[in-house]
Amino acid sequence: MTIDDHKSHLVTLGKFLKQFKVVNSVRNDELPGNDKFFAEMDQKIDSAIHHNGWFNRENIIYSLQQWAEALTPRNLKLWLAEYDLSKSGGKTVGIVMAGNIPLVGFHDFLSVLVSGHNVLVKLSMNDRQLLPVIAAYLMDLDSRYENRIKFTENKLKDFHAVIATGSNNTARYFEYYFKGKPSIIRKNRNSIAIITGEETKEELSKLSEDVFRYYGLGCRNVSKLFVPEDYDFDSFFKAMYEWNSIINQDKYANNYDYNKAVYLMSEFQLLDNGFLMLKEDQSFGSPIATLFYEKYKDEAELKKLLKENVEKIQCVVRNNAGKDEVSFGQTQKPQLWDYADNIDTIDFLSKL
Template identity: 40%
Template sequence: MTLQERAAAFVALGKRIAQMSDAAFDELAISVENNNNWFTSDQVRFALQGLSAMLEEEKVNAWLGRYEPKEVGIPKRVGVLMAGNIPAVGFHDLMMVLVSGHIAHVKLSSSDQVLIKWLVNELVDIAPSLGERVVFEEMLKAKDAYIATGSDNSARYFDYYFGKYPSIIRKNRTSVAVLDGRETEKDFQELAKDIFQYFGLGCRNVSKVFLPNKELLQAFLKAIEGYSFTCSHHKYLNNYEYNKSIYLVNCDRHLDNGFLLCKESEELVSPIAVLYFEEYANTKELEQKLVGQQEKIQCIVSKEAWYPSSVAFGQAQRPEIDDFADHVDTFSFLQGL
């Protein structure tokens, strides 16, 4: 297959996802949730809708048009260690390996065993020759290159074993929001999407807000009351109640609207059901702080994307095909092997 043919297969996959029948989706969603209770039907649907939108023909062609058309001579064996924090989070890496012409040796996360395999089966049904380019393995030894996603701790392990090979090794990241006081009720409701989608488990989920004054939190918490249904999920509720009890026992000051805890902290990564906040005096001070923490931040959201290099509220979990994790161009890396 040529580069364009491989890309076209993914476009066709996007169309197939969009055309799924309700019965087919329900069957898939049940299997996915049985594997991981965090991956509810709504979360799976959102993830698949995002993939379908990302794989629209115009978007894929525009993305590929930025690179020099290049066919690999001898395909490299690329080990892909996938995370499993949100549904099909490793799909983008898989796509990059296959479109670039290499062979993907995939180690799935135990938390996402079903959806990735379903996507691969659908892709191979569209383009059977790609079936030889995807290998699922438990041990990824002696590959030509590696793409590994995990925590800060696992990244040290990955670096020890894979550092001598061409590799992309990703650590913990999170996302933040910047408020400036102009936000409306609608803006806060859009921001809530960035906080609660996937129950806050993704690196593109907002775990902290920077604001000019704490009074904004009251308006924010009132505006997002419609998300109280989040606590109907037993795992989220368990985390909410656990963190609340810890704060109460320790007499930690916090705000509580019944399903989200807001706590002042200089840290970036908050526990599930907790949103950290921090005041800033001026934008220059804020910029210096965020630049100093840029290695830990996946994306920044703000009202209508006013803050430099940010995305608009509600769009954090709607990445485009060129929104590479950790801002490292995976496709360029693979083309250079």
């Protein structure tokens, strides 16, 4: 299968995913495979919600729409143009997927396929409804995918390389179990936002998307703020208020209540608006419904701190983002060439 074959099929897949909406999905009868897969995909979206209390239709559709926007001819060309994949392929690559947000391992899945390899997927129990339908859709578009995509519920075996994503604790298990195999092992990372105090309410409103999308469960979600020493959080809280209905989600509310009780019993100082707590803390990973913050004196001091902790950070987010930074509101809209942990997956796969 050529790169052009892959690109063509992925463009069609993008159009398939684009059909699904929060309400009133619109079926495109000209798309191949819709008779088999449109209704099934819609049903699996509902099924995913029932299997994982952190998934809701809005967030699943958001994920599908981001992939629909990514899988265009232009983006696929930009993504793959710099690689020589003419000699790549033929290996079996295992993927151990996380399940914190919908389709979180989909980029690895696509990367293995376009690199010419076979993919062996171990899904997370928290996100096992959507990807099999997408895989079946690709197989329907081109039967050659049938021998190249497999799922397993058991331990991975008979593979040449592996990409595994999990916590710092599971990473130690992965490193032991997969020793001797070429691998990408991903650990905990968190994203931070830098605030200067000069942001408008509209700009901070974009940042709220980075904080609350997927309830803050993704590694690209902002979990910590760096603010000037004299920062007044009033404008920040006003910009966050558009997400106030998030407290009506039971699992989020339970986490908010639990963490607030723990903080109050420990007599920590909090800033609280009824659905989000701010706690001054040097850690990078904050609990659900909480944002940590840390004050900085100047950009030089902050730059030094971030450099020392680069292995803990997924995204650095700020208004008017510079090189290697992400603009407000864009953390959950990564491009195909935005690699997790800054590890070039295609380059890794092309050298197997």
